[in-house]
Amino acid sequence: MSISDGHTNLWTVAEAKAKLSRVIEDAQTRGPQTITRRGRRAAVVVDAEEWERRTQRAGTLADFFRASPLRGSGLNIRRSRDRLRPIDL
Secondary structure, eight states: OOOOOSSOOEEEHHHHHHTHHHHHHHHHHTOOEEEEETTEEEEEEOOHHHHHHHHSOOOOHHHHHHTOTTTTSOOOOOOOOSOOOOOOO
């Protein structure tokens, strides 16, 4: 049963396997393509450039703290000196 009718981005595993070139082309031109197995979403094919954009690291933790609006504000947070609570192991 085909569920990609030219208007949706859904493909069965069998259909995607038979038409892999088209699935890739559609991912590049029409956006993410969903592959289903037994009627449930199993995988999504996306354009490689889009994948790289979405998974690119935004920066390091140090960069995050350097960009904080609280940097240089004089905020002084002190560590609590309270005793730790007992934990049963």
